[in-house]
Each structure stands twice: as structure tokens, then as C-alpha cells.
Amino acid sequence: KASPIKKSNTPKASKRGGKTTDGTLDQKILSVLSGYQAMKVTAVPKIDVCEQCGYKALDTKTFREAMKRLKDRNHIEYHSGKMVSITPSGHEASPVAAAIAPLDNSTMHKRIKEKLAKWPKGAQIFEKLLDGKEHDKKVLCEEVGYKALDTKAFREPLAFLKKMEWMDSNRGSVQLTDKVFPHGRPSLKA
Numbered sequence: 001k002a003s004p005i006k007k008s009n010t011p012k013a014s015k016r017g018g019k020t021t022d023g024t025l026d027q028k029i030l031s032v033l034s035g036y037q038a039m040k041v042t043a044v045p046k047i048d049v050c051e052q053c054g055y056k057a058l059d060t061k062t063f064r065e066a067m068k069r070l071k072d073r074n075h076i077e078y079h080s081g082k083m084v085s086i087t088p089s090g091h092e093a094s095p096v097a098a099a100i101a102p103l104d105n106s107t108m109h110k111r112i113k114e115k116l117a118k119w120p121k122g123a124q125i126f127e128k129l130l131d132g133k134e135h136d137k138k139v140l141c142e143e144v145g146y147k148a149l150d151t152k153a154f155r156e157p158l159a160f161l162k163k164m165e166w167m168d169s170n171r172g173s174v175q176l177t178d179k180v181f182p183h184g185r186p187s188l189k190a
Helices: 022-039 045-050 061-072 089-093 105-116 122-129 138-145 154-163
Strands: 076-079 083-087 167-171 172-174
Touching: 022 045, 022 061, 022 076, 022 083, 022 089, 045 083, 061 076, 105 122, 105 154, 122 138, 122 154, 122 172, 138 172, 154 167, 154 172
Parallel strands: none
Antiparallel strands: 076 083, 167 172
16 A cells, blocks of 8 residues: 655665765766866866766766766766766856856865875876976976886876866976966966
């Protein structure tokens, strides 16, 4: 016999981590994308959004379903399969705090370091580049304690910085772009 009490349409918490299956994760995804957009990054790798939302793999059912809902609502759009961006309607639906543009360079740098936290020396590599000067990759690699340029823990944060258009790479050297310094690049005088 069915209960006379009407079922609630409120999202139910999943058994993993108490996350709701609708709403909370959607807002988290939009928050992550809005945060990137505030830092002048429009297309973000889906795996980075996934990891920043607390999931390890793109094929996690809860994450896939949230991304599908957001796409169906026209809050996000996909680019070249592996990249995602927030749409104007998604930006309007996202939490306000994430969409605030950095008020100074140090706020921008703090946000980028948070994105680099998944690599053991990601923030340290970024710190070395903050002088705004061009750096030889081999020297940078040694300065942060790695022996070879092909070390995964050295390559991946650099690839991420480049993908986000926060770093340029040229003939064995790297340099942060002007996007990292929204309020002015440091003086490049030696």
C-alpha cells in the first residue's frame, strides 16, 4: 500500500560524501568554471573541473549526470571534446563569489596556486616564474629539485599553465603571460 505522504522533489544525498545528486554539484561545477572565467580562462579541461569538484574520474556517474544537466540547461558548452566553458546563462546561475575578478595580482596568483596544488611542486614552480622573466626550463627544473625535464611532476604543471594560457613556451624557455598579471607585470629590469 502506497504511503499517503507525497514524495519530496528535494534532491537526495548520495551515499558517497553526502553530496546531493542535483543542485550542489551543479553549483560547484558552475563555481569552478566561473572562477576560471574571472581569471580570463574561457575553456577549461573537463578533468580539471572534475578533480576540483572532488571526483577522480570523468566517468563517475554523478559527475557525468551533473555535466549533462548543465549542458541540457545551456549552462555549459563543450569544445573539442576535452574542454568545457560556462555560458552566459551558466554564469548567471553560478554562485557570485567565484565570479569576482581578482582585485590585485596577489589574489590572482593565490587562485592559480590553488589550481596547481594537485602537483607536489606546482606552486613552487609557479613562484619561480612570478618575477615575470623568461626562464630556461632546464635551470627551472633543477631549481625546483627535479633531475630531468621529462619528469611527469615537472611537465604536467607546465602543460597546465600553458593550456590555461598563463604561460608561453619558446625554445626551451618559459615565461608567464600577461593574464597572470591583470594589474601589471612586475618590472623586468635586471
